[in-house]
Amino acid sequence: MTQNSPEIQERQPLSNARLGVLVLLGAETMLFSGLIGTFLVFRVGNVTWPPPSHIGIELPRAITGINTVLLLLSGYTMFQARRAIQKDNLKQLRNWLLLTGGLGLLFLGVQGSEWVQLIRNGLTLQSGVYGGIFYVLIGCHAVHVLSAVIWLFIVFGMAMAGRFSADRYIGVDTCTIYWIFVVALWPILYVLVYLS
Amino acid sequence: MHKLFWRSWQAKTCYTKVLWAAVLIFVIFIVPMSVEACPACKTLDDPIGKGFNWSILFLMAMPFTVFGLIGGTVYLHYRRANRKPTDEETI
Structure with missing residues (x-):
């Protein structure tokens, strides 16, 4: 058995894969911190928000609020998927993963339709600081949700192939950590961008 | 020295x-x-100055938060792994 074999890694207190994902999330946190820092400069720096040039444009707070609940629910279903594989229940794992992926896609769909509506109302990336920071911050999160959904469906495919068990579920575990990060980040962005 | x-x-x-x-x-x-987080912002009453100050304070805190969370997670995993089994567990 080599040093890097999955059996050895599973027995380590913190596997290399988990540590790798944690470091990745550290870098992601710094990326979003930079974007939130930029948002704070514009938000606190402007007495009127949205700026006078965007006064007629309203962000869809209510629909996004419901969307937030959907994303938080997907965090719960992902957690249940992890619990299912810990109990060696592959069928439940597949069901929970599918439900989580569906909720993630629904979140992206609702957000995409909101963006279409906002662009029609005149809020674009070039329409000023308000539009620029909105699309960069929320768009960056949407890209992360999309990559999390792709990762999740890869894990789902591996689950369909029977690659996981109660002793070997590092793929599910790392995907869960990433998903929870993406889910936990959203309420902060929602409060900052939509409610502040 | x-x-x-x-x-x-x-x-x-x-x-x-x-x-x-x-x-x-x-x-x-x-x-x-008096000390301001942003040396370029001369007056704290200015909204732009306030914005920069809040942003700098937030960004200043984040590396400590990130390293603290990662370090805390690694420490907890190792502590849990090295924990001696209780009498109940050994039975």
Whole structure:
């Protein structure tokens, strides 16, 4: 058995894969911190928000609020998927993963339709600081949700192939950590961008 | 260098040490009457200045938060792994 074999890694207190994902999330946190820092400069720096040039444009707070609940629910279903594989229940794992992926896609769909509506109302990336920071911050999160959904469906495919068990579920575990990060980040962005 | 400093510090009388401590406290607390996170923002009442200050304070705190969380997670995993089994678990 080599040093890097999955059996050895599973027995380590913190596997290399988990540590790798944690470091990745550290870098992601710094990326979003930079974007939130930029948002704070514009938000606190402007007495009127949205700026006078965007006064007629309203962000869809209510629909996004419901969307937030959907994303938080997907965090719960992902957690249940992890619990299912810990109990060696592959069928439940597949069901929970599918439900989580569906909720993630629904979140992206609702957000995409909101963006279409906002662009029609005149809020674009070039329409000023308000539009620029909105699309960069929320768009960056949407890209992360999309990559999390792709990762999740890869894990789902591996689950369909029977690659996981109660002793070997590092793929599910790392995907869960990433998903929870993406889910936990959203309420902060929602409060900052939509409610502040 | 630090050994030389330490020896000379030990050689000083109690009175001199108290005097040095007083000077240090004076420099730290009295001299900088007001400190802003952003040296470029001259007045804190200015909204842009406030925005920069909040942003800088937020960004300043984030590396500590990130390293603290990662370090805390690694520490907890290792502590859990090295935990001695209780009597109930050994039975």
